[in-house]
Amino acid sequence: MPSISSPRIIPNLWFNTNGADAVDFYVSVFPHSRVTNTTYYTDAGPGPAGSVLTVDFELGDLKLTAINGGADFPFTEAISFLVLCANQEEVDYYWDMLTDGGSEVQCGWLKDKFGLSWQIVPEGMEKLLAGDDAEAATRAFNAMFGMKKIDLAALQAAYNRE
Known part of the structure; x- marks a missing residue:
């Protein structure tokens, strides 16, 4: 080689x-x-x-x-950029900025006004969706499926069954 x-x-x-x-x-x-x-x-x-x-x-x-x-x-959802956010405040900021003139999709996905797809994801979300407790992870997944913008507190509450 x-x-x-x-x-x-x-x-x-x-x-x-x-x-x-x-x-x-x-x-x-x-x-x-x-x-x-x-x-x-x-x-x-x-x-x-x-x-x-x-x-x-x-x-x-x-x-x-x-x-x-x-x-x-044209752009399709086959390619997207994932924005890993430090906290909910960052999720809210990027979601608001990138959906302005664009469209909300589901589970943290959006399309901006130019048609490019983005995933706006808070740090720690993967631990809730793939945690050691399979039942808790399933509850968090089910909560996420009902969201457009990710709400980390709601995912955590679903995981903890609060």
């Missing part, structure tokens, strides 16, 4: 023409985020010369690229 280094993998998000708007929105929502580079279409096309082709950006320590490639490939 040849000696190869570990490659940097950067997710690319395909937009029709609003990639720069989406990036501006995401950078405004997530702290410690920034645009790192923007490229533009030339006369070679296929987009209008001078319009945004790609935007490289960082959401925290995650590097991504938005590409304005046309309407051929």
